[in-house]
Amino acid sequence: MTQLFTRAGTARTANCTGGYSYTSKCTRCGGAGGRPEWNHSGYVCFLCGGSGVGKVKVDKLYTAEQNAKLDATAAKRAEASTAKTNAINAEFVAKLQGLDGDFWVGFRESFLARAKAPTERQIALVDAEVAKRAKAPSQHFGYIGDKVTLTLTCERELRLESQFGTSWMSICRDAAGNVVIYKGNADFLRQGDTGEVKATIKEHAVYNGVAQTMIMRPKVTQAA
């Protein structure tokens, strides 16, 4: 007769229709029936009543060939899953490598150091940044002190609290996709608004690798 094995590889002879039937040890006391640590509440195991005997279990049995086939299938599945993870990682890392700026360099380094698959949140964060930058790489324009007329869209307004009170930082883009920042309390475009703005160029800055032109004394001359 062909030798049969459990899935784990132990040789067994079938003793019931389902495979190899046996009485397991009690899962609580491990077959001892009791434990000295339980002395204060009574030595005897309450789960098996001191018999040490657990449930009757049946292990399915396989031929060596069946086990080998199942092993091969499991290995193939594991390999496919690893390949998929690696592909996701490679794509993610390639995107990260395209993002300059301190924040993204740090993000990339700590991601690679952990050697783990990216979370959905991380993927969404990087995709959003890649999409944002693909729109138009921001460039500085004008000279400090220049008076300019710009068509701006206010993409985000941030409330800044300090000991001097509340002020606002408005993150905008001009028609060419350049980032323009206004910080202060002047009557300005609200988030989501587009309008024509007269202002003076205050400073050229770089934040997270993105060129930002800071403006001051803005006047909204025409709201779109």
Ligand SMILES: [Zn+2]
């Ligand atoms: Zn027990």
